Amino acid sequence: MATLTQTPTFTPDSRSLQGSLLIRRIGKAILWITPVFSYLFLWAPILLLILFSFNAGRGTFAWRGFTTQWYSNIFSGTLGAEARFSTELMLNALSNSLIVGVTSTLIATVIGTMVAISMTRGKFPGKRILDGLLFLPVVIPEITQGVSLAIFFRVIFEFIESITGARILPGVGTIIIGHVVFNVAFVAIIVRARMSNMNPRLEEAAGDLGATPWQTFYRVTLPLIMPGVIAGALLAFTLSLDDFVVTFFNKGVGSDTLPIFVYGMLKTSVTPEVNALSTLMLIFSTVLVGFSLFLQNRKD
Amino acid sequence: MNTTLAKVKLIEVIKEFPLRRGETEAVRAVNRVSMEIYDGEFFAMLGPSGCGKTTTLRLIAGFEQPSSGQILIDQQPMQGIPAFQRPVNTVFQDYALFPHMSVLQNVMFGLEMAKVPRKEAESRAREALALVRLPNAMNRKPRELSGGQQQRVALARALVKRPSVLLLDEPLGALDLKLRREMQQELKTMQAELGITFVFVTHDQEEALTMANRIAVMNAGEVLQIGTPHQIYETPSTRFVADFIGETNFLDGQLIAIQDRVGRVQLDSETTVEATLGSDQPTIGQKVTVAIRPEKVALHAQPELVGAGGVAVAETGLIGRVESAQYLGTDSRYTVKIGQNTPISVRVQNTGEMTPLSSGDTVQVSWDTRHARILLH
Numbered sequence: 001m002a003t004l005t006q007t008p009t010f011t012p013d014s015r016s017l018q019g020s021l022l023i024r025r026i027g028k029a030i031l032w033i034t035p036v037f038s039y040l041f042l043w044a045p046i047l048l049l050i051l052f053s054f055n056a057g058r059g060t061f062a063w064r065g066f067t068t069q070w071y072s073n074i075f076s077g078t079l080g081a082e083a084r085f086s087t088e089l090m091l092n093a094l095s096n097s098l099i100v101g102v103t104s105t106l107i108a109t110v111i112g113t114m115v116a117i118s119m120t121r122g123k124f125p126g127k128r129i130l131d132g133l134l135f136l137p138v139v140i141p142e143i144t145q146g147v148s149l150a151i152f153f154r155v156i157f158e159f160i161e162s163i164t165g166a167r168i169l170p171g172v173g174t175i176i177i178g179h180v181v182f183n184v185a186f187v188a189i190i191v192r193a194r195m196s197n198m199n200p201r202l203e204e205a206a207g208d209l210g211a212t213p214w215q216t217f218y219r220v221t222l223p224l225i226m227p228g229v230i231a232g233a234l235l236a237f238t239l240s241l242d243d244f245v246v247t248f249f250n251k252g253v254g255s256d257t258l259p260i261f262v263y264g265m266l267k268t269s270v271t272p273e274v275n276a277l278s279t280l281m282l283i284f285s286t287v288l289v290g291f292s293l294f295l296q297n298r299k300d
Numbered sequence: 301m302n303t304t305l306a307k308v309k310l311i312e313v314i315k316e317f318p319l320r321r322g323e324t325e326a327v328r329a330v331n332r333v334s335m336e337i338y339d340g341e342f343f344a345m346l347g348p349s350g351c352g353k354t355t356t357l358r359l360i361a362g363f364e365q366p367s368s369g370q371i372l373i374d375q376q377p378m379q380g381i382p383a384f385q386r387p388v389n390t391v392f393q394d395y396a397l398f399p400h401m402s403v404l405q406n407v408m409f410g411l412e413m414a415k416v417p418r419k420e421a422e423s424r425a426r427e428a429l430a431l432v433r434l435p436n437a438m439n440r441k442p443r444e445l446s447g448g449q450q451q452r453v454a455l456a457r458a459l460v461k462r463p464s465v466l467l468l469d470e471p472l473g474a475l476d477l478k479l480r481r482e483m484q485q486e487l488k489t490m491q492a493e494l495g496i497t498f499v500f501v502t503h504d505q506e507e508a509l510t511m512a513n514r515i516a517v518m519n520a521g522e523v524l525q526i527g528t529p530h531q532i533y534e535t536p537s538t539r540f541v542a543d544f545i546g547e548t549n550f551l552d553g554q555l556i557a558i559q560d561r562v563g564r565v566q567l568d569s570e571t572t573v574e575a576t577l578g579s580d581q582p583t584i585g586q587k588v589t590v591a592i593r594p595e596k597v598a599l600h601a602q603p604e605l606v607g608a609g610g611v612a613v614a615e616t617g618l619i620g621r622v623e624s625a626q627y628l629g630t631d632s633r634y635t636v637k638i639g640q641n642t643p644i645s646v647r648v649q650n651t652g653e654m655t656p657l658s659s660g661d662t663v664q665v666s667w668d669t670r671h672a673r674i675l676l677h
Contacts, residue, residue: 201396204363207383208390209410209461216384219409223400 046282053275070276090277092254093261099172100247100257101240104179109233111180112187116228117221119188120195121203134192137185146249149178153250171252178246183239187232190296194228227295234292238285306336306372307497308360308465313369315355329355331521332369337465337499342491344500344512348544352521353501354393357467360499362386374464384413389458390467394474395450397442403429403453404438410461428460429453431490448479455487465497472507484511505545509533517541537579539675542591549597549644551590552677555582563674565590571618571639575672587677594647596671599634600664601657620644620665622657632656638665 053071057064075087119131137145150170157168202224206216222229244259251260258281265274315330330352337343345353358364360371362383371378373387389410397406407428411421429435432452442450451471458466468487472480488511491498502508508515509529516526517540525537536542539550551573553565561577565588575590582588599620620636623643627650634646634657644665648654657663 199394199396201392201394202398204361204383205390205392205396205398206409207363208361208388209457210384210413211409212384212413215413220398 049275050279050282053272053279055272055275058272070272071280073273074276074280089256090258090261093256093258096172096175096255097241097257097259100175100179101237104176104183104240105233105237107176108180108183108187108236109229112184112232112236113191113225113229115184115188116191116195116225119192121200134185134188137182138189142182142243142245145182146178146246149174149181149246150249153177169252170250171255174250174252175247175255175257178250179236179240179243182243182246183236186239187229187236190232190235191225191228194225194231194296198224227298231292231295234288234295238288238292241281242285305339305375307339307341307374308335308337308499309370309372309375310335310356310360311370311372313356313359313366313371315352315359315364316367328521330359330366333518333521333523335516335523335526337497338514340495340497342488342498342500342511342513344502344508344515345518346502346505346508346515346544347518349503351518353503353518354469355521356518357390357469357499357501360465361388361390361467387464388467389461389463389465390469391451391454391458391471393470395442395454397450397453397457399442402439402441403434403445406442406453407457407460410457414461424460425456428456431459432456433486447474448483451475451483459490459494459496463496465499468498468500470501470503472502472504480507487511509545517544519544534671535578535673536591536675539589539591539677542673542675547594547645549590549592549594551592551642551644553588553590555584555586555588555674558584562669563588565674567638567642568640571642573618573672574669575674576669578673578675580674580676582674582676589675589677590672591675592644592667592672594633594645595631595649596667597636597644597646598666599636599646599648599654599657600666601654601661618665620663622659622661622663624659625657627656636663636665 051063054066054068055063056067056069073087074090115134119127119134153170153174157170161167198221202220203216206220207213211219241257242259243257244263247257247260248263251257256264258277262274262277265271310333313330313333314328317327317329319326333352333356345356347353355364359366360373360378362378362381362385365380378386398409401409404422404425407425408421411424412418416424426435426438429438429452432455434449434452434456437445437449437453442453445453451474454471471487472483475483484507487498487500500508500512509532512529514526514528515532517524517532519540525532525541527535532541532545536545536548542548543550551565551567553567553573555563556566556572557564558577562574563577563582564572564574566572573590575592618638620638623635623637626633629650631647631649634648635643636646637643646665650656
């Protein structure tokens with residue numbers, strides 16, 4: 001190789017070489033500028049939100065110095081000079097969010113994992129179609145999902161009322177069911193990806209060594225897909241905490257979740273406490289999703 | 301080896317896989333396979349990829365269920381008995397070691413499933429790892445081991461269960477040549493010492509010939525011939541077997557006479573050769589192939605002897621012309637044209653008795669008719 005480079009076969013025209021070098025530099029600069037501006041555009045509103053959550057001024061967007069007062073306001077229960085923020089209501093919304101998040105995540109993780117396993121290992125007619133349908137909850141507009149669930153619940157509840165006379169109202173339960181619906185798909189897709197990377201011979205090997213199908217599942221299959229299951233659960237939990245549309249259409253009185261609570265506050269005015277609360281939610285979600293991605297990409 | 305009792309017996313086993321899109325006929329991976337594998341035997345299933353040998357092994361292991369036919373292990377019908385209840389263990393081609401368990405946990409897994417007490421399980425696992433000469437890797441994860449070491453763990457994991465039959469699916473396929481030779485020796489020794497029946501799937505004819513007590517040659521889902529390496533090599537029953545194992549000359553012609561199981565085959569208008577009839581029963585006038593191994597053909601550099609007062613040099617005598625000559629050290633390889641235009645390759649050991657031939661030489665070509673076989677075309 002060294003001898004080859006020592007004997008160049010042609011001498012390029014130096015002027016055209018400089019010209020092409022300039023073009024290359026511009027090209028490189030564009031390659032750098034494009035993502036910087038795109039990300040700036042994406043993140044500027046959020047950066048602004050974080051910035052103003054530390055702004056000492058209230059009611060105005062002009063910078064009046066650094067403070068962490070709004071963060072302490074969230075938890076202190078004091079309502080500030082203008083009584084617009086109720087810690088009690090926020091904690092109630094937070095507890096609803098956590099109840100919905102944890103419950104729907106647990107249910108969706110179990111169902112989603114089962115779906116993923118049967119989609120990877122099972123052999124049955126119509127599997128291809130079902131496999132495609134798995135992505136449906138991910139792609140259909142959330143508004144459609146929210147409205148269709150609301151109609152569905154109404155039909156069911158009216159039917160039950162007509163038979164038993166018992167009147168059921170939407171609330172935390174309907175929100176949980178709504179969240180399970182979209183979360184099952186996300187969990188199933190993530191677990192399925194993990195599972196399709198798994199060597200099917202491993203399960204055969206376990207059976208060959210005398211493990212019953214159930215033993216094979218919890219000694220071999222489950223430990224190996226566990227990172228996928230946890231990643232799916234974390235994503236489901238995040239999606240559930242962040243969800244607004246499905247929740248909005250299926251909530252009842254007193255079953256507001258945190259996003260709904262924030263929306264309710266915004267209807268009056270943007271308070272600094274909302275900025276602070278949103279920032280906390282952002283950090284929490286980012287950590288969860290980051291951890292989920294870490295688990296998905298981890299090698300055995 | 302006990303040849304009176306079949307350890308594994310397959311009776312007319314058929315395995316069809318369901319139609320997939322774009323296929324008009326169901327794929328018959330295993331077609332009416334019958335075989336008996338004896339107790340303590342090293343049995344090889346040999347064939348090209350896609351011949352059904354691995355599927356047959358998977359049927360014995362219980363990973364697949366036959367579409368029809370019967371499989372017996374230790375005289376027990378295996379119909380409906382899942383893999384985890386069969387007295388066989390498998391060494392997989394890609395080893396299939398559990399990546400989340402240490403080497404020791406991998407080897408102990410089968411014993412745990414059999415509810416062997418922990419202490420005993422651990423000492424047996426250590427024994428098995430010592431047997432495969434891997435006693436110092438117990439706490440490592442499979443991914444930290446080399447291919448050869450993983451192979452040993454897979455072997456230990458299967459052997460520790462003391463199976464009635466050990467199934468090996470191309471276990472040496474992923475190893476480099478040197479390691480493969482070593483493992484071949486070790487497996488052979490181990491099998492002889494343990495007395496466990498080995499059923500070994502391979503596409504490597506040399507591996508099968510050197511290791512197995514008996515070989516089943518398979519192609520297109522069917523068993524073509526079952527026999528000792530000697531039988532398979534010396535008396536192949538079909539053209540495929542003769543072609544797949546070792547090197548063979550195929551001389552196409554017409555059968556014109558049969559006498560005492562020796563047939564005379566006309567290659568062209570002026571050339572006839574003699575060969576022994578195989579298990580096929582060709583009739584006179586039928587198109588046949590004469591199969592003869594290169595090393596079974598003799599060359600004599602004295603063409604004047606032929607016909608000179610009936611000197612019987614051999615049972616078949618032909619005049620040929622050396623087309624090409626290759627000197628390979630221990631032996632020489634020639635391509636000799638006989639008759640009007642039939643090339644045959646010949647391998648002659650360089651014993652020093654014959655002066656090397658060069659291309660253009662006229663030679664007498666002969667063989668013992670017992671070594672040439674008439675097969676159906």
